[in-house]
Amino acid sequence: MIWLVKEKKNTFHGEVGLWYLFAYSIGRFIIEYFRGDLVRGEIGSFSTSQIISLLLFASALILWFILKKREKRD
Numbered sequence: 872m873i874w875l876v877k878e879k880k881n882t883f884h885g886e887v888g889l890w891y892l893f894a895y896s897i898g899r900f901i902i903e904y905f906r907g908d909l910v911r912g913e914i915g916s917f918s919t920s921q922i923i924s925l926l927l928f929a930s931a932l933i934l935w936f937i938l939k940k941r942e943k944r945d
Contacts, residue, residue, distance in 0.1 A: 883942035885934075892931035900924040 903920040912919035 883938050885938055889931050889935050889938070892927060896924040896928040896931065900928075 900921050903918050903924070908918075914922050917925075
């Protein structure tokens, strides 16, 4: 994440924050997969935290396209 701030000129306002959301959601999904708690909320084969991570990733992806489109327009 540091290289985004130091070396690359951000293409739109909020890009670094979105990269953080992408990395956090992927990391959290993987951690919850290997955690292996027996007593946790489950929806299908995914834990509740994994579902939240998927929703966070999808939200960040939608925000990415919205902000990128807005930057091109301005």
